[in-house]
Amino acid sequence: MRFRNQPAVLTADNWIRTSVLVLNVTFEALTEIPADRAVVLVSVGAAESVADRDPVFPIRSHYTEMALPQTIRLLRYVYIEHYVLVYDGSRATFAGVLRRDRYRCGYCDASFAGTVDHILPRSRGGPDTWGNLIACCAECNCYKSDRTPEEAGMRLLWEPKAPRHEEKTQQRIWKEMRALRAS
Ligand SMILES: [Zn+2]
Structure with a gap:
Protein backbone atom coordinates (compact mmCIF):
# COMPACT_ATOMS: atom_id res chain seq x y z
CA MET A 1 0.00 0.00 0.00
CA ARG A 2 1.92 3.01 -1.27
CA PHE A 3 0.83 6.40 -2.46
CA ARG A 4 1.26 6.88 -6.17
CA ASN A 5 4.15 8.98 -7.44
CA GLN A 6 6.42 8.36 -4.49
CA PRO A 7 9.53 10.38 -5.31
CA ALA A 8 12.75 8.38 -5.41
CA VAL A 9 14.95 11.28 -4.32
CA LEU A 10 13.60 13.69 -1.73
CA THR A 11 13.83 17.43 -2.21
CA ALA A 12 12.41 20.43 -0.36
CA ASP A 13 9.52 20.41 -2.85
CA ASN A 14 8.58 16.77 -3.12
CA TRP A 15 8.89 15.34 0.39
CA ILE A 16 5.26 16.24 1.04
CA ARG A 17 4.27 13.62 -1.55
CA THR A 18 5.84 10.81 0.46
CA SER A 19 3.70 8.75 2.76
CA VAL A 20 4.25 7.84 6.38
CA LEU A 21 2.97 4.70 8.05
CA VAL A 22 0.89 5.40 11.17
CA LEU A 23 0.90 2.90 14.02
CA ASN A 24 -1.58 2.89 16.84
CA VAL A 25 -0.18 3.26 20.37
CA THR A 26 -0.31 -0.56 20.45
CA PHE A 27 1.98 -0.63 17.37
CA GLU A 28 -0.71 -1.94 15.04
CA ALA A 29 -0.45 -0.46 11.55
CA LEU A 30 -3.42 1.84 10.94
CA THR A 31 -2.88 3.61 7.66
CA GLU A 32 -0.52 5.70 5.59
CA ILE A 33 -0.84 9.47 5.60
CA PRO A 34 0.87 12.27 3.68
CA ALA A 35 4.23 13.22 5.19
CA ASP A 36 3.25 16.80 6.03
CA ARG A 37 0.37 15.56 8.17
CA ALA A 38 2.66 13.12 9.93
CA VAL A 39 5.06 15.97 10.70
CA VAL A 40 2.19 17.97 12.21
CA LEU A 41 1.14 15.03 14.40
CA VAL A 42 4.69 14.67 15.72
CA SER A 43 5.19 18.41 16.20
CA VAL A 44 1.99 18.80 18.25
CA GLY A 45 3.01 15.85 20.42
CA ALA A 46 0.23 13.56 19.24
CA ALA A 47 2.66 11.02 17.78
CA GLU A 48 6.30 10.05 17.94
CA SER A 49 8.61 8.98 15.16
CA VAL A 50 9.55 5.33 15.54
CA ALA A 51 11.63 5.22 12.36
CA ASP A 52 13.07 8.11 10.39
CA ARG A 53 13.64 7.98 6.68
CA ASP A 54 16.94 6.59 5.62
CA PRO A 55 18.91 8.57 4.52
CA VAL A 56 17.87 11.20 7.05
CA PHE A 57 15.87 14.02 5.50
CA PRO A 58 15.68 17.08 7.76
CA ILE A 59 12.45 19.11 7.87
CA ARG A 60 12.81 22.72 8.93
CA SER A 61 9.98 25.20 9.23
CA HIS A 62 8.98 28.05 11.49
CA TYR A 63 7.27 25.55 13.72
CA THR A 64 9.47 22.55 13.83
CA GLU A 65 12.79 20.93 13.09
CA MET A 66 12.88 17.14 12.79
CA ALA A 67 13.97 14.27 10.62
CA LEU A 68 11.27 13.19 8.18
CA PRO A 69 9.68 10.09 9.70
CA GLN A 70 9.04 6.85 7.85
CA THR A 71 6.79 5.46 10.56
CA ILE A 72 5.05 7.27 13.41
CA ARG A 73 3.21 5.94 16.42
CA LEU A 74 0.21 7.69 17.91
CA LEU A 75 0.62 8.41 21.61
CA ARG A 76 -3.02 7.82 22.47
CA TYR A 77 -5.07 4.82 21.46
CA VAL A 78 -7.24 5.37 18.42
CA TYR A 79 -10.06 2.91 18.11
CA ILE A 80 -10.83 2.03 14.52
CA GLU A 81 -13.99 0.01 14.34
CA HIS A 82 -14.05 -2.79 11.78
CA TYR A 83 -10.86 -1.49 10.28
CA VAL A 84 -8.89 -4.04 8.34
CA LEU A 85 -5.81 -3.16 6.38
CA VAL A 86 -6.30 -4.49 2.85
CA TYR A 87 -3.60 -5.02 0.28
CA ASP A 88 -3.78 -5.94 -3.38
CA GLY A 89 -2.70 -9.42 -2.22
CA SER A 90 -5.52 -9.70 0.34
CA ARG A 91 -8.27 -12.21 -0.26
CA ALA A 92 -11.30 -10.72 -1.97
CA THR A 93 -14.90 -11.87 -2.32
CA PHE A 94 -16.55 -11.99 -5.75
CA ALA A 95 -19.31 -9.65 -4.53
CA GLY A 96 -16.65 -7.21 -3.31
CA VAL A 97 -14.86 -7.28 -6.67
CA LEU A 98 -18.10 -6.63 -8.59
CA ARG A 99 -18.88 -3.69 -6.29
CA ARG A 100 -15.34 -2.32 -6.61
CA ASP A 101 -15.53 -2.47 -10.41
CA ARG A 102 -19.12 -1.10 -10.42
CA TYR A 103 -20.27 -4.13 -12.43
CA ARG A 104 -18.28 -3.01 -15.48
CA CYS A 105 -16.35 -5.60 -17.47
CA GLY A 106 -12.62 -5.03 -17.09
CA TYR A 107 -12.01 -6.20 -20.67
CA CYS A 108 -14.76 -4.67 -22.83
CA ASP A 109 -16.30 -2.06 -20.45
CA ALA A 110 -19.75 -3.65 -20.77
CA SER A 111 -21.91 -2.37 -17.91
CA PHE A 112 -23.44 -5.75 -17.06
CA ALA A 113 -20.51 -7.75 -15.70
CA GLY A 114 -21.96 -10.46 -13.52
CA THR A 115 -18.95 -12.75 -13.29
CA VAL A 116 -15.47 -12.36 -11.88
CA ASP A 117 -12.36 -13.31 -13.85
CA HIS A 118 -9.12 -14.64 -12.39
CA ILE A 119 -6.54 -12.68 -14.40
CA LEU A 120 -4.00 -15.42 -13.78
CA PRO A 121 -6.37 -18.39 -14.12
CA ARG A 122 -7.26 -20.32 -11.01
CA SER A 123 -6.18 -23.52 -12.79
CA ARG A 124 -2.63 -22.11 -12.78
CA GLY A 125 -2.65 -21.07 -9.16
CA GLY A 126 -4.15 -17.61 -9.65
CA PRO A 127 -5.33 -16.52 -6.18
CA ASP A 128 -8.66 -14.97 -5.09
CA THR A 129 -7.06 -11.61 -4.36
CA TRP A 130 -8.03 -8.00 -5.12
CA GLY A 131 -5.09 -7.79 -7.51
CA ASN A 132 -5.96 -10.98 -9.43
CA LEU A 133 -9.73 -10.60 -9.75
CA ILE A 134 -11.64 -8.33 -12.07
CA ALA A 135 -15.32 -7.95 -12.92
CA CYS A 136 -16.03 -9.56 -16.27
CA CYS A 137 -19.02 -10.06 -18.58
CA ALA A 138 -19.98 -13.66 -19.32
CA ASP A 146 -8.06 -20.59 -18.92
CA ARG A 147 -5.70 -18.12 -20.54
CA THR A 148 -3.86 -15.06 -19.31
CA PRO A 149 -4.97 -11.75 -20.91
CA GLU A 150 -1.75 -11.77 -22.98
CA GLU A 151 -2.43 -15.26 -24.31
CA ALA A 152 -6.02 -14.34 -25.13
CA GLY A 153 -4.95 -11.05 -26.75
CA MET A 154 -7.14 -9.14 -24.27
CA ARG A 155 -6.22 -5.94 -22.52
CA LEU A 156 -7.23 -4.98 -18.99
CA LEU A 157 -8.93 -1.59 -19.01
CA TRP A 158 -7.68 -0.80 -15.51
CA GLU A 159 -5.32 -2.29 -12.98
CA PRO A 160 -7.33 -4.07 -10.29
CA LYS A 161 -6.34 -2.96 -6.79
CA ALA A 162 -7.51 -3.37 -3.25
CA PRO A 163 -10.23 -0.82 -2.45
CA ARG A 164 -8.73 2.17 -0.73
CA HIS A 165 -10.06 2.65 2.77
CA GLU A 166 -7.21 4.93 3.74
CA GLU A 167 -9.12 8.15 3.14
CA LYS A 168 -11.95 7.11 5.40
CA THR A 169 -9.59 5.84 8.08
CA GLN A 170 -7.52 8.96 7.84
CA GLN A 171 -10.56 11.16 8.37
CA ARG A 172 -11.43 9.05 11.36
CA ILE A 173 -7.93 9.45 12.78
CA TRP A 174 -8.10 13.23 12.35
CA LYS A 175 -11.47 13.36 14.03
CA GLU A 176 -10.15 11.30 16.94
CA MET A 177 -7.00 13.41 17.15
CA ARG A 178 -9.01 16.65 17.21
CA ALA A 179 -11.13 15.24 20.00
CA LEU A 180 -8.02 14.26 21.97
CA ARG A 181 -6.46 17.67 21.57
CA ALA A 182 -9.69 19.38 22.63
CA SER A 183 -9.95 17.31 25.81
ZN1 LIG B 1 -16.62 -8.07 -21.48
Missing part, protein backbone atom coordinates in the same frame (compact mmCIF):
# COMPACT_ATOMS: atom_id res chain seq x y z
CA GLU A 139 -18.89 -13.30 -22.95
CA CYS A 140 -15.36 -12.09 -22.17
CA ASN A 141 -15.01 -14.63 -19.35
CA CYS A 142 -16.01 -17.45 -21.69
CA TYR A 143 -13.70 -16.23 -24.47
CA LYS A 144 -10.71 -15.77 -22.15
CA SER A 145 -11.22 -19.16 -20.55
Whole structure:
Protein backbone atom coordinates (compact mmCIF):
# COMPACT_ATOMS: atom_id res chain seq x y z
CA MET A 1 0.00 0.00 0.00
CA ARG A 2 1.92 3.01 -1.27
CA PHE A 3 0.83 6.40 -2.46
CA ARG A 4 1.26 6.88 -6.17
CA ASN A 5 4.15 8.98 -7.44
CA GLN A 6 6.42 8.36 -4.49
CA PRO A 7 9.53 10.38 -5.31
CA ALA A 8 12.75 8.38 -5.41
CA VAL A 9 14.95 11.28 -4.32
CA LEU A 10 13.60 13.69 -1.73
CA THR A 11 13.83 17.43 -2.21
CA ALA A 12 12.41 20.43 -0.36
CA ASP A 13 9.52 20.41 -2.85
CA ASN A 14 8.58 16.77 -3.12
CA TRP A 15 8.89 15.34 0.39
CA ILE A 16 5.26 16.24 1.04
CA ARG A 17 4.27 13.62 -1.55
CA THR A 18 5.84 10.81 0.46
CA SER A 19 3.70 8.75 2.76
CA VAL A 20 4.25 7.84 6.38
CA LEU A 21 2.97 4.70 8.05
CA VAL A 22 0.89 5.40 11.17
CA LEU A 23 0.90 2.90 14.02
CA ASN A 24 -1.58 2.89 16.84
CA VAL A 25 -0.18 3.26 20.37
CA THR A 26 -0.31 -0.56 20.45
CA PHE A 27 1.98 -0.63 17.37
CA GLU A 28 -0.71 -1.94 15.04
CA ALA A 29 -0.45 -0.46 11.55
CA LEU A 30 -3.42 1.84 10.94
CA THR A 31 -2.88 3.61 7.66
CA GLU A 32 -0.52 5.70 5.59
CA ILE A 33 -0.84 9.47 5.60
CA PRO A 34 0.87 12.27 3.68
CA ALA A 35 4.23 13.22 5.19
CA ASP A 36 3.25 16.80 6.03
CA ARG A 37 0.37 15.56 8.17
CA ALA A 38 2.66 13.12 9.93
CA VAL A 39 5.06 15.97 10.70
CA VAL A 40 2.19 17.97 12.21
CA LEU A 41 1.14 15.03 14.40
CA VAL A 42 4.69 14.67 15.72
CA SER A 43 5.19 18.41 16.20
CA VAL A 44 1.99 18.80 18.25
CA GLY A 45 3.01 15.85 20.42
CA ALA A 46 0.23 13.56 19.24
CA ALA A 47 2.66 11.02 17.78
CA GLU A 48 6.30 10.05 17.94
CA SER A 49 8.61 8.98 15.16
CA VAL A 50 9.55 5.33 15.54
CA ALA A 51 11.63 5.22 12.36
CA ASP A 52 13.07 8.11 10.39
CA ARG A 53 13.64 7.98 6.68
CA ASP A 54 16.94 6.59 5.62
CA PRO A 55 18.91 8.57 4.52
CA VAL A 56 17.87 11.20 7.05
CA PHE A 57 15.87 14.02 5.50
CA PRO A 58 15.68 17.08 7.76
CA ILE A 59 12.45 19.11 7.87
CA ARG A 60 12.81 22.72 8.93
CA SER A 61 9.98 25.20 9.23
CA HIS A 62 8.98 28.05 11.49
CA TYR A 63 7.27 25.55 13.72
CA THR A 64 9.47 22.55 13.83
CA GLU A 65 12.79 20.93 13.09
CA MET A 66 12.88 17.14 12.79
CA ALA A 67 13.97 14.27 10.62
CA LEU A 68 11.27 13.19 8.18
CA PRO A 69 9.68 10.09 9.70
CA GLN A 70 9.04 6.85 7.85
CA THR A 71 6.79 5.46 10.56
CA ILE A 72 5.05 7.27 13.41
CA ARG A 73 3.21 5.94 16.42
CA LEU A 74 0.21 7.69 17.91
CA LEU A 75 0.62 8.41 21.61
CA ARG A 76 -3.02 7.82 22.47
CA TYR A 77 -5.07 4.82 21.46
CA VAL A 78 -7.24 5.37 18.42
CA TYR A 79 -10.06 2.91 18.11
CA ILE A 80 -10.83 2.03 14.52
CA GLU A 81 -13.99 0.01 14.34
CA HIS A 82 -14.05 -2.79 11.78
CA TYR A 83 -10.86 -1.49 10.28
CA VAL A 84 -8.89 -4.04 8.34
CA LEU A 85 -5.81 -3.16 6.38
CA VAL A 86 -6.30 -4.49 2.85
CA TYR A 87 -3.60 -5.02 0.28
CA ASP A 88 -3.78 -5.94 -3.38
CA GLY A 89 -2.70 -9.42 -2.22
CA SER A 90 -5.52 -9.70 0.34
CA ARG A 91 -8.27 -12.21 -0.26
CA ALA A 92 -11.30 -10.72 -1.97
CA THR A 93 -14.90 -11.87 -2.32
CA PHE A 94 -16.55 -11.99 -5.75
CA ALA A 95 -19.31 -9.65 -4.53
CA GLY A 96 -16.65 -7.21 -3.31
CA VAL A 97 -14.86 -7.28 -6.67
CA LEU A 98 -18.10 -6.63 -8.59
CA ARG A 99 -18.88 -3.69 -6.29
CA ARG A 100 -15.34 -2.32 -6.61
CA ASP A 101 -15.53 -2.47 -10.41
CA ARG A 102 -19.12 -1.10 -10.42
CA TYR A 103 -20.27 -4.13 -12.43
CA ARG A 104 -18.28 -3.01 -15.48
CA CYS A 105 -16.35 -5.60 -17.47
CA GLY A 106 -12.62 -5.03 -17.09
CA TYR A 107 -12.01 -6.20 -20.67
CA CYS A 108 -14.76 -4.67 -22.83
CA ASP A 109 -16.30 -2.06 -20.45
CA ALA A 110 -19.75 -3.65 -20.77
CA SER A 111 -21.91 -2.37 -17.91
CA PHE A 112 -23.44 -5.75 -17.06
CA ALA A 113 -20.51 -7.75 -15.70
CA GLY A 114 -21.96 -10.46 -13.52
CA THR A 115 -18.95 -12.75 -13.29
CA VAL A 116 -15.47 -12.36 -11.88
CA ASP A 117 -12.36 -13.31 -13.85
CA HIS A 118 -9.12 -14.64 -12.39
CA ILE A 119 -6.54 -12.68 -14.40
CA LEU A 120 -4.00 -15.42 -13.78
CA PRO A 121 -6.37 -18.39 -14.12
CA ARG A 122 -7.26 -20.32 -11.01
CA SER A 123 -6.18 -23.52 -12.79
CA ARG A 124 -2.63 -22.11 -12.78
CA GLY A 125 -2.65 -21.07 -9.16
CA GLY A 126 -4.15 -17.61 -9.65
CA PRO A 127 -5.33 -16.52 -6.18
CA ASP A 128 -8.66 -14.97 -5.09
CA THR A 129 -7.06 -11.61 -4.36
CA TRP A 130 -8.03 -8.00 -5.12
CA GLY A 131 -5.09 -7.79 -7.51
CA ASN A 132 -5.96 -10.98 -9.43
CA LEU A 133 -9.73 -10.60 -9.75
CA ILE A 134 -11.64 -8.33 -12.07
CA ALA A 135 -15.32 -7.95 -12.92
CA CYS A 136 -16.03 -9.56 -16.27
CA CYS A 137 -19.02 -10.06 -18.58
CA ALA A 138 -19.98 -13.66 -19.32
CA GLU A 139 -18.89 -13.30 -22.95
CA CYS A 140 -15.36 -12.09 -22.17
CA ASN A 141 -15.01 -14.63 -19.35
CA CYS A 142 -16.01 -17.45 -21.69
CA TYR A 143 -13.70 -16.23 -24.47
CA LYS A 144 -10.71 -15.77 -22.15
CA SER A 145 -11.22 -19.16 -20.55
CA ASP A 146 -8.06 -20.59 -18.92
CA ARG A 147 -5.70 -18.12 -20.54
CA THR A 148 -3.86 -15.06 -19.31
CA PRO A 149 -4.97 -11.75 -20.91
CA GLU A 150 -1.75 -11.77 -22.98
CA GLU A 151 -2.43 -15.26 -24.31
CA ALA A 152 -6.02 -14.34 -25.13
CA GLY A 153 -4.95 -11.05 -26.75
CA MET A 154 -7.14 -9.14 -24.27
CA ARG A 155 -6.22 -5.94 -22.52
CA LEU A 156 -7.23 -4.98 -18.99
CA LEU A 157 -8.93 -1.59 -19.01
CA TRP A 158 -7.68 -0.80 -15.51
CA GLU A 159 -5.32 -2.29 -12.98
CA PRO A 160 -7.33 -4.07 -10.29
CA LYS A 161 -6.34 -2.96 -6.79
CA ALA A 162 -7.51 -3.37 -3.25
CA PRO A 163 -10.23 -0.82 -2.45
CA ARG A 164 -8.73 2.17 -0.73
CA HIS A 165 -10.06 2.65 2.77
CA GLU A 166 -7.21 4.93 3.74
CA GLU A 167 -9.12 8.15 3.14
CA LYS A 168 -11.95 7.11 5.40
CA THR A 169 -9.59 5.84 8.08
CA GLN A 170 -7.52 8.96 7.84
CA GLN A 171 -10.56 11.16 8.37
CA ARG A 172 -11.43 9.05 11.36
CA ILE A 173 -7.93 9.45 12.78
CA TRP A 174 -8.10 13.23 12.35
CA LYS A 175 -11.47 13.36 14.03
CA GLU A 176 -10.15 11.30 16.94
CA MET A 177 -7.00 13.41 17.15
CA ARG A 178 -9.01 16.65 17.21
CA ALA A 179 -11.13 15.24 20.00
CA LEU A 180 -8.02 14.26 21.97
CA ARG A 181 -6.46 17.67 21.57
CA ALA A 182 -9.69 19.38 22.63
CA SER A 183 -9.95 17.31 25.81
ZN1 LIG B 1 -16.62 -8.07 -21.48
